[in-house]
Structures are given as structure tokens and as C-alpha cells.
Amino acid sequence: MTANQSDNTKPLRIALAGVGTVGVGVIKLLDTNADLVTARAGRPIEIVAVSARNKGRDRGVDLSPYAWEDDMTALAARGDVDVVVELVGGSDGPALALARNAIAAGKSLVTANKAMIAHHGQALAAAAEDKGAALKFEAAVAGGIPIVKGLREGAAANSIERIYGILNGTANYILSTMEHSGADFGATLKDAQELGYAEADPTFDIEGVDAAHKLSILAAISFGAQIDFDAVDCEGISSVRAADITQADALGYVIRLIGMADVEATAGESPALLQQVKPCLVPKGHPLAHTTGATNAVVAEGNFSGRLFFQGAGAGDGPTASAVVADIIDIARGETGSPFSIPTAQLVPMTRAVSDNRTGQAYLRFTVTDKPGVLAEITAAMRDADVSIESLIQQGRANDGGEVLVALVTHDGPEGNISKAVELLKGSESLTAPPLIMRILSE
Amino acid sequence: MTANQSDNTKPLRIALAGVGTVGVGVIKLLDTNADLVTARAGRPIEIVAVSARNKGRDRGVDLSPYAWEDDMTALAARGDVDVVVELVGGSDGPALALARNAIAAGKSLVTANKAMIAHHGQALAAAAEDKGAALKFEAAVAGGIPIVKGLREGAAANSIERIYGILNGTANYILSTMEHSGADFGATLKDAQELGYAEADPTFDIEGVDAAHKLSILAAISFGAQIDFDAVDCEGISSVRAADITQADALGYVIRLIGMADVEATAGESPALLQQVKPCLVPKGHPLAHTTGATNAVVAEGNFSGRLFFQGAGAGDGPTASAVVADIIDIARGETGSPFSIPTAQLVPMTRAVSDNRTGQAYLRFTVTDKPGVLAEITAAMRDADVSIESLIQQGRANDGGEVLVALVTHDGPEGNISKAVELLKGSESLTAPPLIMRILSE
Numbered sequence: 001m002t003a004n005q006s007d008n009t010k011p012l013r014i015a016l017a018g019v020g021t022v023g024v025g026v027i028k029l030l031d032t033n034a035d036l037v038t039a040r041a042g043r044p045i046e047i048v049a050v051s052a053r054n055k056g057r058d059r060g061v062d063l064s065p066y067a068w069e070d071d072m073t074a075l076a077a078r079g080d081v082d083v084v085v086e087l088v089g090g091s092d093g094p095a096l097a098l099a100r101n102a103i104a105a106g107k108s109l110v111t112a113n114k115a116m117i118a119h120h121g122q123a124l125a126a127a128a129e130d131k132g133a134a135l136k137f138e139a140a141v142a143g144g145i146p147i148v149k150g151l152r153e154g155a156a157a158n159s160i161e162r163i164y165g166i167l168n169g170t171a172n173y174i175l176s177t178m179e180h181s182g183a184d185f186g187a188t189l190k191d192a193q194e195l196g197y198a199e200a201d202p203t204f205d206i207e208g209v210d211a212a213h214k215l216s217i218l219a220a221i222s223f224g225a226q227i228d229f230d231a232v233d234c235e236g237i238s239s240v241r242a243a244d245i246t247q248a249d250a251l252g253y254v255i256r257l258i259g260m261a262d263v264e265a266t267a268g269e270s271p272a273l274l275q276q277v278k279p280c281l282v283p284k285g286h287p288l289a290h291t292t293g294a295t296n297a298v299v300a301e302g303n304f305s306g307r308l309f310f311q312g313a314g315a316g317d318g319p320t321a322s323a324v325v326a327d328i329i330d331i332a333r334g335e336t337g338s339p340f341s342i343p344t345a346q347l348v349p350m351t352r353a354v355s356d357n358r359t360g361q362a363y364l365r366f367t368v369t370d371k372p373g374v375l376a377e378i379t380a381a382m383r384d385a386d387v388s389i390e391s392l393i394q395q396g397r398a399n400d401g402g403e404v405l406v407a408l409v410t411h412d413g414p415e416g417n418i419s420k421a422v423e424l425l426k427g428s429e430s431l432t433a434p435p436l437i438m439r440i441l442s443e
Numbered sequence: 444m445t446a447n448q449s450d451n452t453k454p455l456r457i458a459l460a461g462v463g464t465v466g467v468g469v470i471k472l473l474d475t476n477a478d479l480v481t482a483r484a485g486r487p488i489e490i491v492a493v494s495a496r497n498k499g500r501d502r503g504v505d506l507s508p509y510a511w512e513d514d515m516t517a518l519a520a521r522g523d524v525d526v527v528v529e530l531v532g533g534s535d536g537p538a539l540a541l542a543r544n545a546i547a548a549g550k551s552l553v554t555a556n557k558a559m560i561a562h563h564g565q566a567l568a569a570a571a572e573d574k575g576a577a578l579k580f581e582a583a584v585a586g587g588i589p590i591v592k593g594l595r596e597g598a599a600a601n602s603i604e605r606i607y608g609i610l611n612g613t614a615n616y617i618l619s620t621m622e623h624s625g626a627d628f629g630a631t632l633k634d635a636q637e638l639g640y641a642e643a644d645p646t647f648d649i650e651g652v653d654a655a656h657k658l659s660i661l662a663a664i665s666f667g668a669q670i671d672f673d674a675v676d677c678e679g680i681s682s683v684r685a686a687d688i689t690q691a692d693a694l695g696y697v698i699r700l701i702g703m704a705d706v707e708a709t710a711g712e713s714p715a716l717l718q719q720v721k722p723c724l725v726p727k728g729h730p731l732a733h734t735t736g737a738t739n740a741v742v743a744e745g746n747f748s749g750r751l752f753f754q755g756a757g758a759g760d761g762p763t764a765s766a767v768v769a770d771i772i773d774i775a776r777g778e779t780g781s782p783f784s785i786p787t788a789q790l791v792p793m794t795r796a797v798s799d800n801r802t803g804q805a806y807l808r809f810t811v812t813d814k815p816g817v818l819a820e821i822t823a824a825m826r827d828a829d830v831s832i833e834s835l836i837q838q839g840r841a842n843d844g845g846e847v848l849v850a851l852v853t854h855d856g857p858e859g860n861i862s863k864a865v866e867l868l869k870g871s872e873s874l875t876a877p878p879l880i881m882r883i884l885s886e
Contacts, residue, residue, distance in 0.1 A: 029747050033602055039667065039785040040599045138597075143746040146597025153596075154581075154589025156483045157768030159476055224482065287754065290733050304472050305587040305765035309740075309754040311730060322748035325600035335596075337776050342482040348558075 011044040012332040015075040015102045017098055018087035019052040019059055022112060022139075025321030027033045027061045037325065045325075048080050049440070068172075076101035083108045083134075083331055087325060091115035103127045105133065108336065110327045112139035112320055118213040118229040121220070122347065125339040134313065134336035137348035142167060142296040144319025145312040146326060151221045151300060152341040159303025160222040161334035164260035164441075167214040167277075169294030169314035171257040173197045174277075175245075176292040179254060184242045190295050191215035197294060207236035208257060208277035213273055215259035220340050222300065223263050224348055225273050227340075231352040232275040239436045240279050244365055247393060250252050251363075253281035254289045258441065274354035279438040281363050287311070288441070356416030361390070361440040364418065365407040366425075367433045374430040378406060385421035388413055403432050454487040455598040455775040458518040459509075460541055461530035462495040462502055465582075468764030469528065470504045480768065484775035488768075491523050504865070519544035524855040526551045526774055528767060530626050534558035540803060546570045546578065551779065553770045555582035555763055561672040564663070565790065568782040576780035579770035584657045585610060585739040587762025588755040589769065594664045594775060595784040601745025603665040607703035607884075610657040610720075611859035612737030613648035614680050616640045617687075618722075619735040622697060627685045635804075640737060650679035651700060658702035658718055663783050665743065666706050667791055670783075674795040675718040682879045683722055687808055690836060690850045694806075696724035697732045701884065707796050708866035715796035724806050724883040731884070732752070733799060799859030804883040807861065808850045809868075810876045817873040830863035831856055845876050850882070 001037065005226055014024055030037060030045060038044045049067040052076070069075055072094055077085055084102035088095040094130065102109050102122060111117065117124070117137045127398050128135035136150045142165070148306070166172050192198035204210045212232040220227040246302060248255050258280040264272040282289045287309050291297040296314030296335050301307050313319035330336075340347060353418050368374045375394065388411040395405040410418065422435055457464055457885055473480060473488060481487045492510040494517070512518055515537055518527055527545035529552060531538040534780035538559050545552050545577035546567060554560065560567070560580045579593045585608070595604070609615050613635065621631050632649065647653045655675040663670045680700050691698050701723040707715040725732045731753050736739040741756030744750050756762035773779075783790060811817045816839065825832055831854040838848040853861065 025747070029600055031598060034744070036602060036667065037600060039789055042780070042786075144745075145751060146593055149592065149597050150589055153773060154592050154769055155765070157472055157476060157480060157765045159479055183722055185575075224479065285733075287730070287733060290728075302587075302765060303476070304468070304761040304768075306756045306759075308588060309752075311752040311754075313749045316749075318747040319749055322598070322600045322745060325747075326597055329569055329599045330596060333778075333780050335776075337485070342479075343485075346482055348748060415840045 008129055009043050011046040011288055012041065012328065013046055013048045013082045013217065013329065014085065015049040015078060015081040015084045015389050016047055017051050017072045017075055018089070019050055020087065020325070022320045023052070023087045024059050024061050025317030026087070026395055028371040029321045037329065043332055045332060049075055049078055051075055071100055072098050072202040073080055076105050076107060081107060083110060083328060085328070086113055087109040089113055089115070089363055091119045099124055103131055103133055106131045106133055108134035108331050110324055112137070112324060114140040114210065114213040114217065117240050118216045118227060121217065121339070122227050122344060125344040127165040129338060130346055131345055132336070134167065136330065137217070137339070138327050139320045139323035141217050141314065142298055143169070143314040143316065144322045145296055146323070147218070147298045147310050148221065148327070150308070151218065155213070155300055155302050155305055155308060156341065158305050159302045161303055162260065163218050163222045163298065163300050164290050165298035165354055166256055166296050167211040167259045168205050168208070168257060169296055170198045171211070172291065172295045174206065175237060175240065175255055175257065175264070177312040178242060178245050180284060182242055185238060185240060193268065200322060206238055210232040211257060211259045211277045215261055215277060218298070219261035219272050219273060219275055220347060222261065223273060224342050224346065226347045226351070228273065228275070231278060233355070235278045237279050239245045240310045243395060243405050243409070244436065247365070248281050248363065251409060252284055253440065254284060255286055255438065256282045256291070258282070265391045266342045269272065271348065271350050274353035274355060276355070277439050283441065283443050286441060286443055293394050352368035356414060356419065358415045359412055360415065360442065361412055362410045362415070362418055363407065363440060364410070365405060367403050367430055367435045368406055368430045369432060370402050370404045371430070375406065376426060377430055378425065381421045381424040384424055385417045386413070387417045387421050444462060452486050452663055454489040455484065455771065456491045456523055456525045457491055457771065458492040458521060458524040458527045459490055459530065460494050460515045460518055460527060461532070462493055463530065464760040464880050465763045466495070466530045467502050467504050468760030469530070469767050471741070472764045472768050476624055479773065484772040488771055488775060489789060492518055492521055506593055510712055515541050517623065524550060524570065526553060526771060529554040529556055532556055532558070534562045536562070539563055542567055542574055546574055546576055549574045549576055550596055551577035552643070552776050553579045553767055555710065555767060555775070556578070557583040557653065557656040557660065557742055559880060561659045561670060564660065564782070565670050565787060568787040572781060572787055575779070577774045579773065580660070580782070581770050582763045582766035584660050585755040586612070586755065586759065587743055587765045588739060588741065588753050589766070590661070590741045590753050591664065593751070593753055594661065598743050598745050598748055599752060601748050604744045604746055605703065605705040606661050606665045606743050607701055608740065608741035609699055609731055609734050610654040610702045611648050612739055613641045613645060614654070616737045617649065618680060618683065618698055620699065621685060621688050623626065625685055627682055649681055649794050650675045654700060654702045654720045655689065658704055658720055661741070661825065661832040662704035662716060662718055663790060665704065666716065667785050667789065668793045669790045671716065671718070671793070675720060676798070678721045680722050686848050687840060687850070690808070691724050694852060695884065697727060698881065699725045699731055699734070701725070706793065714791065714793050716793035717796035717798060719798070722881050725879050726884065726886050728886060760761070798864070799857060799862065802855050802860045803858065803885065804855055805853045805858070805861055806850065806881045806883060807853070808848060808879045809816065809874055811873045812875060812885050813845050813847045814873070818849065820871060820873055824864045824867040827867055828860045829856070830860045830864050
């Protein structure tokens with residue numbers, strides 16, 4: 001047994017910052033599952049103090065057993081707290097101040113805050129290591145799925161060749177709903193908002209920013225790379241139309257918002273990290289194609305393990321609380337190693353990979369005016385950019401705006417050529433909107 | 444940091460018992476991924492000694508850097524070994540002797556031996572805890588999938604309501620091959636043997652024994668139950684015919700060999716553990732239906748996490764080595780807690796649950812003689828046992844033996860009634876073989 005485990009039979013004392021749905025979930029979990037959590041942690045886990053914006057609000061749980069702090073940062077200074085659980089959110093501001101102060105005071109920090117970890121995780125990890133404190137963020141990536149642990153420990157023996165998956169439940173809900181209903185993006189988003197699957201301001205979810213936060217965290221753990229959120233090449237799903245989903249279906253694919261990262265190692269050069277969040281065509285035989293609704297899923301390809309697939313609820317109070325308390329149990333057991341698997345000082349800076357040389361198939365969809373010569377113009381651009389076309393579909397009927405869709409699937413070829421073709425078509429009077437380009441995921 | 448982590452910057456010294464395909468995989472992994480394993484483990488991992496039956500055999504790896512022991516048990520006595528890795532196999536015999544001796548000598552044990560853990564895991568765990576040594580067996584369940592860690596740590600905050608999955612790659616390979624080829628069981632098994640997917644004596648795989656070993660381990664971790672391999676209700680796939688797969692397909696299902704465990708808690712009574720390995724009908728929309736070939740997959744349903752799904756290679760040198768080395772890295776990091784998540788002394792003895800009161804839908808298939816009155820006899824038995832029939836399919840044409848298949852799907856109802864119906868039909872001259880009964884997994 002480790003020193004922590006044998007020494008500590010005393011309760012592990014928790015402070016909770018933020019008592020929204022997830023915070024309430026944590027309180028309920030620690031109450032409902034108290035006995036088994038104690039048995040698995042090796043000692044009781046006790047909430048001693050809480051802080052939130054509104055003390056009086058009815059949350060359906062009794063907060064009176066816990067000390068209350070109006071100023072959340074005061075939780076970091078309490079002598080009776082071992083672990084601060086940050087459930088406030090926001091990459092900076094009060095959450096970051098609390099995290100910094102808690103770690104500076106030698107306390108361990110558990111957080112569900114993907115934006116904060118994506119932006120400041122590396123500095124916080126270095127500070128935590130310096131203090132011998134734990135920094136844990138299982139709940140920050142893919143909700144209840146133990147993917148941080150899966151990569152950091154479960155797949156620890158592997159060189160990860162590629163990590164990719166469905167990292168945003170709202171976007172996946174919208175895409176898979178469009179698949180079944182045939183409705184367009186706008187209407188589906190509106191429904192999702194009414195049903196509570198999308199927020200009033202859905203930007204972070206539908207534009208891929210939330211997925212990019214998570215991807216940058218997974219990439220750091222997978223590749224031993226310094227976190228580089230700003231280098232994520234990010235594109236959302238708002239340009240995906242019902243017609244694209246229909247076309248994809250006819251070709252044997254579904255459309256998913258995929259976050260993907262891998263490393264290009266070229267002899268003599270520093271490694272280059274590719275990080276992309278983009279809507280992709282996924283073959284129906286691929287496990288990600290069967291990931292529907294608000295579910296998340298991650299594929300990790302290890303050089304010895306082969307493909308590992310993890311799937312589960314990507315959000316929600318129960319799943320997120322499950323991940324938060326798993327981290328707390330780890331700390332109670334004495335598991336306080338490097339947050340990103342290797343010591344933070346050893347994380348390697350990587351350049352941003354250019355995807356131009358990547359080869360693969362792609363789906364291109366153009367919205368064009370309904371007039372002669374348009375197809376010739378598009379196919380000529382493809383030819384001139386050396387893009388080989390596997391199939392081309394023109395949706396015959398113009399819609400109310402006199403607009404016609406032309407979709408094509410390319411043969412395997414460099415992505416750079418596609419960019420070149422699109423560049424050649426820029427400014428064309430035939431195109432009524434920028435084309436939508438989606439990579440086709442290999443089986 | 445724990446004492447182990449901060450104290451130990453010295454190499455962790457390994458002895459390898461068994462240098463077959465998996466042992467060679469471990470040697471290759473530790474060589475290929477040496478730098479990243481050292482970084483993630485916090486210190487180098489060094490093989491110092493090996494033992495196997497045949498010293499001279501060419502394994503494609505150089506064993507000369509390591510001390511050689513003719514007697515495997517001698518590895519446990521070596522003063523220069525911290526961790527013994529047992530890759531010999533067999534529930535008893537040399538593997539068990541080595542495991543006992545290693546732990547008695549205060550060494551940690553890592554094993555891929557599901558039979559040994561299913562039969563002796565609890566005693567070994569108690570001994571390891573007593574000595575402050577680690578006992579780890581990630582590779583014993585579902586190959587490269589980190590499911591032991593996923594349950595023991597990732598889902599640690601949850602009361603697990605049910606654990607189930609595809610735990611044998613050979614059986615799954617055979618069933619999913621039958622699905623695509625339309626061939627019968629015997630021919631498919633023969634092909635699988637020729638291709639190396641099934642062993643010369645495939646009994647443990649096709650009769651569900653191997654899956655039962657794994658299930659009993661997962662059940663102990665999930666439910667805090669004492670391991671009870673003998674209580675697994677076990678049925679193999681050799682009775683499954685091509686016609687069953689065709690019928691299932693027409694009804695919207697595939698057939699999979701499913702290991703499943705859950706706990707029935709009745710107030711005032713000791714909890715009852717249900718453990719079953721049986722071929723089941725799986726709805727095509729369920730993630731287990733998309734688990735094909737030699738792949739394994741496990742579903743854990745937690746009371747807060749909801750459904751967690753893990754999928755990956757169930758066997759093979761690379762995936763198994765990945766799991767073995769993940770355990771070694773854990774030990775290097777100082778993670779040496781209770782093997783079954785809670786202290787072994789706290790594992791609860793559970794009675795064997797009777798499934799008669801379970802309700803659900805079932806698929807029944809009768810092989811009958813081609814004569815009048817057979818259907819009336821079967822349906823009368825169903826009526827008399829209070830089994831409600833949703834659909835009934837008679838395969839019209841008799842085969843060479845004058846045998847006809849009658850398949851039916853029941854409405855939701857108690858399993859006990861089905862047993863009763865089958866009992867009523869026992870001894871009937873119309874039936875040419877015992878009926879095949881398969882549960883239908885709910886979505």
C-alpha cells in the first residue's frame with residue numbers, strides 16, 4: 001500500500017464550488033452511493049463546504065450540513081479542506097482564480113471545466129506537481145466516459161497513433177436527429193433548444209469549440225504534447241444540410257462532428273500535431289456511426305492495443321458526477337500522479353501540422369445557380385487541381401432560390417489538391433455559397 | 444505524491460514466466476515503447492529474468508540479456524525482482540504455485556490468467572493485500588480493453604446495475620462469420636481452426652467456459668461479490684444453427700454469446716447474484732450487435748454514469764501485452780490498491796440467483812419431425828405454461844433427416860414459464876432434439 005492509502009483512514013474532505021445541476025449530482029451521488037464509495041475509496045468522502053452564487057435557491061438538496069462561503073475563493077484557504085471540486089465553468093475568472101489558489105494552498109483540484117483545462121491546464125498541472133497535489137479532470141472530457149483514465153492509464157503502454165471521436169453531445173444530437181427526421185439544421189437546432197439539448201447560445205457546441213477544448217486535452221495526454229487549443233482546426237455543423245445527410249446515406253455514410261488528432265514525425269524535424277474538429281462522413285460499419293443522440297464516443301488507436309473504443313453519455317448531471325467522484329476516489333486512494341500522464345515539464349511543444357499532404361477521400365458539396373455550364377466549371381477546377389472524382393450527384397430540381405446542389409466524392413488524394421480546386425472556384429458567379437468539404441473517415 | 448512514486452526512481456524489475464506469443468509481445472512492447480513507458484511509469488521498467496519450458500526455441504526475440512530460470516518458481520525467490528508476470532496459463536499447477544510464492548515473497552503479481560483468477564483470485568488477492576503487494580489482471584478479461592480499470596476505477600463512483608458483454612473472441616468470430624457466410628456451426632468452426640481463430644480443442648471458447656471465467660471476475664469487481672465461478676450458468680454456441688441466425692436477422696436481431704451478471708436485492712435476504720453466459724438475440728440497434736469478428740465488448744450500467752460501453756481486441760499478443768504492461772506501469776506509479784476494488788475481506792458472499800422470475804422476451808427454436816400435429820403440441824405447451832407467443836415461424840421444408848425447424852418469439856414474460864413449457868414437451872416424440880432457448884436482450 002502507498003503511504004497515502006495506509007496513512008489516511010480519515011475522511012477525505014471536499015469543498016464544492018458551484019452547486020448547479022452537476023454540483024447537485026455530486027451531492028446526490030455521495031449520498032446515494034455513500035457506502036460503496038467509502039469501501040472503494042478506502043475511507044469516507046465528506047463534503048465540508050460549498051459555495052455558489054445564490055445561497056437561497058431551492059436545489060432539491062439540503063445544503064445546511066455544509067459550511068457556506070459567499071466568496072468561492074475562500075474555499076481554497078480553508079484548513080478543513082483536502083480537495084476542491086470546481087464546477088463553476090469558464091476558462092478564466094473565478095474558476096481559474098479558485099483553481100490557482102487551491103493548488104497554491106497544496107489542495108488537490110477536481111474539475112469538469114474543459115475550457116479552463118484547455119487554456120490553463122498545463123500551468124495548473126505544473127503547479128500541482130510542484131505542490132504534490134492532484135489535478136484531475138475526467139469530467140471535462142466526454143462526460144461519464146472514463147477516457148482520461150483510459151488514455152492516461154489503460155492505454156499507457158501504447159504509442160497512440162490516432163485519437164478521434166464524437167466529443168460534443170449537442171452537435172451529435174442535432175446531426176443524428178436530422179438523419180431520422182430529414183429536417184434541416186435550423187429547425188432541428190430550434191427543437192433541440194426547446195428540448196434542452198442545446199443552449200440558448202449554442203455557438204460553442206455547434207461551431208465545434210467545445211469539442212476542440214476536449215480534443216486538445218486528449219491530444220496532450222495521447223501524444224505527450226503541450227496543450228495547444230489555439231492550433232485546433234475547427235469547423236462546426238451549421239453548414240450541413242438535410243440534403244448532405246441524404247446524399248451521405250445513399251453513399252453508405254452518416255455525418256458526424258469528429259474531433260481528431262495525430263502526430264506527424266519527420267526525421268530531423270520537430271513533431272507536428274494535427275488537431276481537427278470537422279463534420280466528416282463516417283462509414284455505416286464504423287462504431288462511431290452507431291453513436292447517436294447526445295452520446296459521446298472516443299477511439300484510441302494504440303500501436304499494441306489496436307483500436308480501443310469508449311462510448312457513453314457525454315453530459316448530464318449523473319454521468320458528469322460519476323466522473324467527478326471517480327477522480328475524488330482516485331485521490332482518496334492516493335493516485336495523484338502527473339495529470340497528463342507524463343511529468344508536465346516533459347510535455348513536448350509541437351508545431352501545427354498542415355493537412356495538405358494527408359490523403360483520403362472527401363465529399364464536396366456545392367450550391368450553385370441553376371444554369372448551363374456549372375458542372376463543366378466545377379469538374380474543370382477539379383481536373384486542374386488534380387482531384388480525381390469517384391462519383392458526382394446533381395440534385396436536379398432547383399429550390400425556391402433557384403439554387404441547385406452538386407455533390408461529389410473524390411478518389412483517394414491529397415487534401416491540398418481539394419483546397420486548390422476550391423481556390424480555383426473562388427469568385428465564380430455560379431456558386432451561391434462557399435462549398436462544404438467533408439473528409440471521409442476510413443473504416 | 445505517494446511514497447512509492449517519490450521514493451522509486453529506480454527501475455522496476457520484472458520477471459517473466461512464460462515466453463509464448465504474449466510474453467514475446469511484452470518483451471517487444473517494452474523495447475519498442477521504452478521511452479514512453481519510462482516517462483509514463485515515472486521510472487524504467489526492466490526485465491531481469493525469464494522462465495519458459497523450452498530455452499532453446501527461436502522466438503524472434505533475444506532472451507540473452509535476461510537471467511534464465513529453468514524452474515519458473517525460482518523467479519519468485521529472486522532478490523532482484525519486484526514484479527512477477529505470469530503468462531503460463533492454467534488455473535492450477537505451476538502458474539498457481541508461482542503466483543502464491545511470488546506474493547508470499549512480497550512481490551507484486553501481474554497475470555493474464557483468467558482461469559487462475561476465476562478460481563483462486565480471491566485467495567491470491569487476500570494474500571497480496573496482506574503483504575502490501577499488488578495483484579493485477581487487466582489482461583485476463585477482454586484482452587486489450589481496460590475494463591478491469593474501467594470498472595475498478597473509472598466507474599468506481601457507481602452502483603453497477605448490470606454488467607454484460609461479448610467476452611470470447613472465438614465464439615464471436617464464429618457467430619459473426621456464420622452471419623455473413625450463412626454456413627453452419629461445424630463448418631465455420633473448422634474454418635476458424637484453420638485460420639487460427641479457434642484452438643484445436645475449442646471447448647473452453649465455444650462452450651462459454653472462458654467467457655464464464657471473465658464474467659465471474661467482472662461480477663466480483665462490479666458488485667463487491669466473492670468470486671463464484673461455479674455459479675455461472677453457462678451455455679455455449681454449438682447448438683446455434685445457420686437457420687437461427689437467418690430467423691434472428693429477419694426479426695431484427697443478431698446472435699451473440701453474452702456474459703451477463705446482476706444482483707437481486709430482496710429486503711431481509713442476502714443478495715443473489717445472477718451470472719449467465721448464453722447465446723442471446725441482440726437488437727441490431729444495440730452496440731453489441733456491431734461487435735463482430737474476434738472483438739470483445741463490455742457494457743457497464745452504472746446508477747449515475749448510465750451505460751458505459753468498452754470495445755476492443757479480445758486477444759492477440761499486442762493487445763494482451765498492452766494490458767499486461769498497463770498493469771506494470773500502474774505498479775511502477777505506486778497504484779497497488781485492492782485487486783477487486785474493495786478490500787478482499789469485504790467481498791460479500793452471494794447466493795446464486797434463480798432466473799425464473801426474470802421477465803423478458805425469448806426466442807425458442809424446436810427441431811421437429813415433419814408430421815401433422817406438431818405445431819398444436821408446441822403451442823398447447825406454451826398455453827399451458829402461460830407463455831404468450833408474439834410470432835411463430837415454421838420453416839416449411841424438411842431437411843434430409845425429415846426434420847423441420849419451428850421458431851417462436853415470446854412476449855415479455857417470466858423465464859420460469861418457458862422452462863415449464865419446455866418441461867411439458869420433454870419426451871415428446873415430435874421433437875428430434877432439445878429446443879434452443881435464447882433470451883432477447885432489451886435495447
